[in-house]
Amino acid sequence: MTDLSVRVEDKLYQNRYQVDSGKVHIKVREHDKPSGPLRALLTACPARCYELNDKGQVEITADGCIECGTCRIIGEASGDIEWNYPRGGYGISFKFG
Amino acid sequence: MIDERFDAIVVGAGMAGNAAAYTLAERGLKVLQLERGEYSGAKNVQGAILYSDMLEKIIPNFREDAPLERHLVEQRFWMMDDRSHTGMQYRSDDFNEEKPNRYTIIRTQFDKWFSQKVRDAGALVICETTVTSLVQNGEGKVIGVRTDRKDGEVHADVVVLAEGVSGLLGTRAGLRERPEADKVALASRKCHFLPSETIEARFNLKGDEGVVIEAAGTISQGMTGMGFIYTNKECISLGIGCLVSDFQETGQTPYDLIERFKMHPSVAPLIAGSEVKEYSAHLIPEGGYNAIPQLYGDGWVMVGDAAQLNNAIHREGSNLAMTSGRLAAEAIFQVKSRRDPMTAENLSLYKKMIDDSFVMKDLKKYKDMPALLHTQSKNFFLTYPQLVSKAMQDFLRVDGTPKIQKEKASLKSFVSARSWWGLAGDAVRLARAWR
Ligand SMILES: Cc1cc2nc3c(=O)[nH]c(=O)nc-3n(C[C@H](O)[C@H](O)[C@H](O)COP(=O)(O)OP(=O)(O)OC[C@H]3O[C@@H](n4cnc5c(N)ncnc54)[C@H](O)[C@@H]3O)c2cc1C
Ligand code: SF4
Numbered sequence: 001m002t003d004l005s006v007r008v009e010d011k012l013y014q015n016r017y018q019v020d021s022g023k024v025h026i027k028v029r030e031h032d033k034p035s036g037p038l039r040a041l042l043t044a045c046p047a048r049c050y051e052l053n054d055k056g057q058v059e060i061t062a063d064g065c066i067e068c069g070t071c072r073i074i075g076e077a078s079g080d081i082e083w084n085y086p087r088g089g090y091g092i093s094f095k096f097g
Numbered sequence: 098m099i100d101e102r103f104d105a106i107v108v109g110a111g112m113a114g115n116a117a118a119y120t121l122a123e124r125g126l127k128v129l130q131l132e133r134g135e136y137s138g139a140k141n142v143q144g145a146i147l148y149s150d151m152l153e154k155i156i157p158n159f160r161e162d163a164p165l166e167r168h169l170v171e172q173r174f175w176m177m178d179d180r181s182h183t184g185m186q187y188r189s190d191d192f193n194e195e196k197p198n199r200y201t202i203i204r205t206q207f208d209k210w211f212s213q214k215v216r217d218a219g220a221l222v223i224c225e226t227t228v229t230s231l232v233q234n235g236e237g238k239v240i241g242v243r244t245d246r247k248d249g250e251v252h253a254d255v256v257v258l259a260e261g262v263s264g265l266l267g268t269r270a271g272l273r274e275r276p277e278a279d280k281v282a283l284a285s286r287k288c289h290f291l292p293s294e295t296i297e298a299r300f301n302l303k304g305d306e307g308v309v310i311e312a313a314g315t316i317s318q319g320m321t322g323m324g325f326i327y328t329n330k331e332c333i334s335l336g337i338g339c340l341v342s343d344f345q346e347t348g349q350t351p352y353d354l355i356e357r358f359k360m361h362p363s364v365a366p367l368i369a370g371s372e373v374k375e376y377s378a379h380l381i382p383e384g385g386y387n388a389i390p391q392l393y394g395d396g397w398v399m400v401g402d403a404a405q406l407n408n409a410i411h412r413e414g415s416n417l418a419m420t421s422g423r424l425a426a427e428a429i430f431q432v433k434s435r436r437d438p439m440t441a442e443n444l445s446l447y448k449k450m451i452d453d454s455f456v457m458k459d460l461k462k463y464k465d466m467p468a469l470l471h472t473q474s475k476n477f478f479l480t481y482p483q484l485v486s487k488a489m490q491d492f493l494r495v496d497g498t499p500k501i502q503k504e505k506a507s508l509k510s511f512v513s514a515r516s517w518w519g520l521a522g523d524a525v526r527l528a529r530a531w532r
Contacts, residue, residue, distance in 0.1 A: 011287070011352065011373070011376035012376060014373060014374055014375050014376060015375060015376060015377075018135065037345075040344075040345040040348075043344070043348045043349065043350045044283070044341065044344040044345055044350070044351070045351075046283065046285045046350075046351035046352060046378035047378070048350075048352070066376075066377060066378050067140060068283060068378040068379055068380055069262070069263040069380050070283045070341055070344075070378075070380065072263065072265075072275070073275070073276060073277075073278050073281060073341050073380070074278060074341065074345055076275065077275065083265075085133055085227045085265070086133075086227070087227060087245050088133045088224070088225040088226040088227040088244070088245050088246070089133075089134075089135050089224070089225030089226075091140075092139070092140065092377075093134065093135045093136075093139040093140075094138070094139055094140065094141065094142065094204075094205050094375065094377055095205055095374070095375060096203050096204070096205055096206070096288045096332070096334075096374065096375045096377075097138055097141050097142045097143060097145070097203065097204030097205035097208070097377060
């Protein structure tokens with residue numbers, strides 16, 4: 001399965017983004033050990049924005065985010081993440097949709 | 098941002114928002130439409146099938162300049178296991194008509210076209226602007242919106258919430274709940290480019306004819322979900338979506354799911370040699386009738402995916418979005434024409450109009466379907482497709498086994514996988530939910 005997963009970065013490479021440098025639109029609440037919802041984000045995010053750091057905590061790098069909102073559905077209610085849209089005009093711009 | 102006051106502010110320039118803004122502006126109302134994308138369509142994802150009838154009711158001569166890809170002459174349904182598919186297909190030359198009923202479209206391009214129509218009709222359309230919250234007065238009436246622009250507050254008599262499935266603003270203002278994980282699907286989609294002649298040869302098409310394939314079975318790995326393959330002029334749009342709760346519980350990843358779908362022996366030859374130009378993903382409302390929130394209130398109405406108006410069984414969403422946007426606009430126009438205030442009581446006209454339309458009637462018809470498919474997902478998406486495939490293969494393979502023996506074995510495999518009660522129960526439940 002891993003050889004499949006690696007390709008997500010290649011896929012995102014096709015996409016067009018306007019990165020709002022310095023402004024993050026999704027934040028992960030600080031934690032020692034990741035909760036169930038946070039662990040689920042490691043696999044459920046279609047752009048693989050969530051990863052474990054070397055301390056075993058879940059971190060987000062939202063540069064490749066395609067703004068699907070899935071992580072909000074999974075992680076906002078429990079307070080694990082704070083979710084906002086990027087500033088107007090920033091983020092993903094689909095050419096085909 | 099703007100000192101003027103508007104008759105209506107439309108949040109979002111997707112199918113629902115564009116339909117609403119166009120209809121309002123056509124009728125002479127002063128409309129401001131706000132969209133967070135770089136342009137209308139920049140954030141929007143669809144398969145995409147366009148249903149002519151609902152667009153005709155808004156822009157009757159749309160065929161003259163809308164960016165349409167192919168008109169559909171054939172529909173295939175595939176029930177898939179890992180190595181095969183059992184298919185049903187319908188093709189008719191009747192669909193080669195003067196005013197075709199269904200087209201494929203490339204959603205971003207379509208939205209740009211629709212947005213130009215909205216501007217031409219006289220609405221003020223401002224993109225690259227995220228609405229951050231609704232402005233409510235002391236009594237909770239919605240009186241405008243706040244945006245991320247400098248001095249970004251704008252006021253209007255009524256706000257049309259066409260913000261799509263996530264419904265962030267509606268949720269934050271307490272007008273609706275956040276969608277639950279078992280009531281929305283996450284679909285990812287890719288655009289595979291090929292020369293048009295190659296697409297026509299592979300799908301047996303001539304000229305602008307098109308085919309769509311809807312697929313279900315083991316491709317969703319036991320999750321509640323569906324795949325699709327749609328032909329555009331020079332690209333094949335392919336994708337697969339499953340309930341968010343299923344992704345959460347199984348640990349399946351959306352990108353592996355779509356890769357495996359693409360590698361399926363029935364799919365791979367269709368897209369062989371193509372160039373992928375985009376990877377997108379989006380949520381789809383799947384809760385059906387029972388998940389629809391309150392649709393109107395003091396100073397606001399909710400339309401399209403924001404109101405969870407989506408018929409997942411028939412894969413219809415954009416047409417419900419366009420229709421709800423148009424009806425909300427017509428209701429607002431009527432209230433305005435009578436010089437009445439935009440109160441909940443007066444705006445309930447929108448609810449009445451949508452209840453009388455196909456939108457609510459269709460959603461009501463399938464109200465039990467989402468729950469059934471969800472609770473029985475292993476049976477409907479794994480067990481049955483595997484059994485059907487095995488029965489078909491036994492039926493077709495000529496190997497000297499007497500036919501009667503083959504039939505008995507097929508039946509036995511169904512019964513041992515699901516038991517008579519299970520089979521009968523599933524059949525009854527499915528029939529009931531379909532009725
Ligand atoms: C993969 C996939 C395939 C599909 N296939 C089909 C199909 O073949 N046929 C069909 O009929 N339907 C299909 N659908 C469903 C269809 O796409 C939706 O029902 C339709 O797009 C809903 O339109 P909408 O205007 O309500 O929402 P959207 O199209 O999502 O539009 C919402 C708009 O609001 C904007 N917005 C949101 N929040 C803000 C904010 N705070 N400030 C400013 N702007 C904001 C967004 O950027 C967006 O432009 C499909 C959906 C998916 C995901
Ligand atoms: S919005 Fe979607 S793409 Fe972006 S981080 Fe969340 S799950 Fe990933």
